[in-house]
Amino acid sequence: MSARFIPLAEPDLSGNEEAYVTDAIRSGWISSTGKYVDRFEATFAQFCGTKIALSVVNGTCALHLALLGLGVGVGDEVIVPSLTYIATANAVRYVGAEPVFADIDTANWCIDPTAIQKAITPKTKGIIAVHLYGHPADMDAINAVASAHSLWVLEDAAEAHGALYKGRPAGSLATAAIFSFYGNKIVSSGEGGAITLDDPALAARLKLLRGQGMDPERRYHFLEIGYNFRLTNVACALLCAQLERAEEMAANRAAIFASYREKLANVPGIGFQPVADWARPAPWLFPITVDDELFGCSRDALMARLADNGIETRPFFPPLHLQRPYAAAWRKRGGDLSVTKRIAQTGMLLPTYAALSDADIGRVAAAVRAAGR
Numbered sequence: 001m002s003a004r005f006i007p008l009a010e011p012d013l014s015g016n017e018e019a020y021v022t023d024a025i026r027s028g029w030i031s032s033t034g035k036y037v038d039r040f041e042a043t044f045a046q047f048c049g050t051k052i053a054l055s056v057v058n059g060t061c062a063l064h065l066a067l068l069g070l071g072v073g074v075g076d077e078v079i080v081p082s083l084t085y086i087a088t089a090n091a092v093r094y095v096g097a098e099p100v101f102a103d104i105d106t107a108n109w110c111i112d113p114t115a116i117q118k119a120i121t122p123k124t125k126g127i128i129a130v131h132l133y134g135h136p137a138d139m140d141a142i143n144a145v146a147s148a149h150s151l152w153v154l155e156d157a158a159e160a161h162g163a164l165y166k167g168r169p170a171g172s173l174a175t176a177a178i179f180s181f182y183g184n185k186i187v188s189s190g191e192g193g194a195i196t197l198d199d200p201a202l203a204a205r206l207k208l209l210r211g212q213g214m215d216p217e218r219r220y221h222f223l224e225i226g227y228n229f230r231l232t233n234v235a236c237a238l239l240c241a242q243l244e245r246a247e248e249m250a251a252n253r254a255a256i257f258a259s260y261r262e263k264l265a266n267v268p269g270i271g272f273q274p275v276a277d278w279a280r281p282a283p284w285l286f287p288i289t290v291d292d293e294l295f296g297c298s299r300d301a302l303m304a305r306l307a308d309n310g311i312e313t314r315p316f317f318p319p320l321h322l323q324r325p326y327a328a329a330w331r332k333r334g335g336d337l338s339v340t341k342r343i344a345q346t347g348m349l350l351p352t353y354a355a356l357s358d359a360d361i362g363r364v365a366a367a368v369r370a371a372g373r
């Protein structure tokens with residue numbers, strides 16, 4: 001008899017999700033206006049400690065919209081980490097600018113402020129700091145580098161709902177922040193995204209661009225070419241229900257993280273994401289690193305062994321500077337991305353979701369141990 005399949009991620013829709021979605025459908029408000037859009041935007045701003053939150057169709061479009069709003073364009077450079085989801089860099093290219101990759105810090109696997117400093121040129125306009133796997137980047141140091149060079153900073157908090165940096169929430173730590181609500185994220189509506197910020201002028205600009213460039217004073221008169229990046233009332237109904245349980249869901253995941261750390265402690269060659277003393281990471285998917293010499297088998301071999309045991313895992317993001325759309329530009333420019341390379345090659349994510357029992361975690365941990373020496 002084969003053991004039950006353990007997927008990497010599963011949404012937790014056990015609260016008012018169904019009731020609110022049904023309510024949205026029965027009301028007839030299924031497009032991008034309605035009470036759930038308003039409620040979500042107000043609640044999410046509160047959750048992030050910002051004045052304003054704007055719902056957007058997905059996290060990638062939130063990045064694109066933020067860069068448009070910040071006025072990034074052809075000839076500009078934006079400094080980004082290479083160890084991130086490809087959307088972070090793609091959005092920079094969407095607006096005609098060039099992503100410049102900076103290495104990550106061994107202390108937290110997020111973009112390194114010293115590496116940012118070295119990557120700045122006269123063309124640099126801003127920095128996208130990714131809170132990788134839910135761990136906040138060192139925002140005070142990044143903001144200090146940015147303000148010394150008059151750059152904006154955008155947080156990519158797609159994986160970091162509820163993370164704290166020195167007690168302040170992710171989403172409130174820079175010029176603006178973006179979130180994703182994709183199916184495997186901590187707070188989810190299947191597809192969805194948001195931008196959080198305090199600046200009302202920038203928010204007005206983002207709203208205009210989100211809604212086809214329509215004049216807010218005159219319907220169907222357009223001031224410029226905008227986009228349709230609006231999120232639906234149905235998706236926002238899901239998000240309202242998710243936010244009601246955000247604390248509870250984060251606590252469930254934190255318990256899973258603690259259990260993995262306990263059950264995998266002292267396994268030679270298995271490493272964890274270091275947690276800075278100023279950070280309370282958002283527990284997204286549990287990351288480990290595999291030192292093949294010490295552990296006795298490679299990351300990829302371990303993933304294959306777990307797959308044989310019905311356990312789904314995922315490797316860390318392959319570094320963007322080695323991906324086809326970015327490799328040539330990076331080879332020309334060069335730069336030291338050695339930490340990125342090392343962490344990306346050895347890292348993998350373990351299953352993390354509310355319905356995962358402690359016995360399941362035990363099964364995953366036992367399968368990891370069994371694959372080592």
Ligand SMILES: *Cc1c(COP(=O)(O)O)cnc(C)c1O
Nearest residue numbers: 058059060085087158180181182
């Ligand atoms: C998920 C993710 C995104 C993109 O979000 P989508 O909603 O899937 O478009 C962007 N950046 C990071 C770091 C992500 O993990």
